[in-house]
Amino acid sequence: MKIATWNVNSLKIRLGQVLDWLAANPVDALCLQELKLTDDKFPVAEIQAAGYHAAFAGQKTYNGVAVLSRTAPRDVVRGMPGFEDTHQRLIAVTLDSPAGDVRVLSAYCPNGQSLDSEKYPYKLGWYAALREYMVTELAQHPRLALLGDFNVAPEDRDVHDPAKWEGQVLVSPPERAALQALIDLDLSDAFRLFEQPEKSFSWWDYRQLGFRRNAGLRIDHILLSPALREVCEACIIDKEPRRNEQPSDHTPVVATLAL
DNA sequence: ATGGTAGACATTCTA
Numbered sequence: 001m002k003i004a005t006w007n008v009n010s011l012k013i014r015l016g017q018v019l020d021w022l023a024a025n026p027v028d029a030l031c032l033q034e035l036k037l038t039d040d041k042f043p044v045a046e047i048q049a050a051g052y053h054a055a056f057a058g059q060k061t062y063n064g065v066a067v068l069s070r071t072a073p074r075d076v077v078r079g080m081p082g083f084e085d086t087h088q089r090l091i092a093v094t095l096d097s098p099a100g101d102v103r104v105l106s107a108y109c110p111n112g113q114s115l116d117s118e119k120y121p122y123k124l125g126w127y128a129a130l131r132e133y134m135v136t137e138l139a140q141h142p143r144l145a146l147l148g149d150f151n152v153a154p155e156d157r158d159v160h161d162p163a164k165w166e167g168q169v170l171v172s173p174p175e176r177a178a179l180q181a182l183i184d185l186d187l188s189d190a191f192r193l194f195e196q197p198e199k200s201f202s203w204w205d206y207r208q209l210g211f212r213r214n215a216g217l218r219i220d221h222i223l224l225s226p227a228l229r230e231v232c233e234a235c236i237i238d239k240e241p242r243r244n245e246q247p248s249d250h251t252p253v254v255a256t257l258a259l
Numbered sequence: 260a261t262g263g264t265a266g267a268c269a270t271t272c273t274a
Contacts, residue, residue, distance in 0.1 A: 009265075009266070012267095151274095205274090207263040208263055248265095
């Protein structure tokens, strides 16, 4: 079983690239973020024609998440029960696997904008709510994968120029602590289960030739419960789509599970 | 210190 995550920065603009990528990389589940479209505009027919089911939670202009899957999603939950949020940032589905149910969640964690923005405490509060939600999800689903754009680079080695980024949003200690608190529920960063090239990133700013200079951050992650960590065989960042014309500023992360 | 790009939408906000 292969699972992947990709912040597409507008599914309307990127649909062709998503379908091309799925044709070349027929993963069992692809989590998408930043759909930037309402549910009535979700391209259900095109995704079905490509052989995928879709569970999605969209809104106008901003945010929006989805899980595309080979098998039909069950027990779909949009958002976090008990956490009021005007943003569509989380969707959970259950998928079949030979080893039994696998819970797959697509998350678009808040960016935070800057440390002095009101969006920054919103980000930390959202992370706290996500942690509480994952406590209950993990209790119900031993095989669980939380994938998405976490908008946090966990360590300095996930930052192209740590000195330049020090004290900025996406790398600040409180954000890293919030992500770590999630990981402390006994989740594993799938990418770090394996030896990886130096300077591996998943996002590059559109500005100042970020991709050409490899001036990026690793902020897109696949977090695995213990049962899935045990069967994880690989995790890679696929930089190819970032080379496309009109690319997303993010590129897919893919994990291979022996299921 | 500033602004650089991209997307959606409307002449600005978010990332």
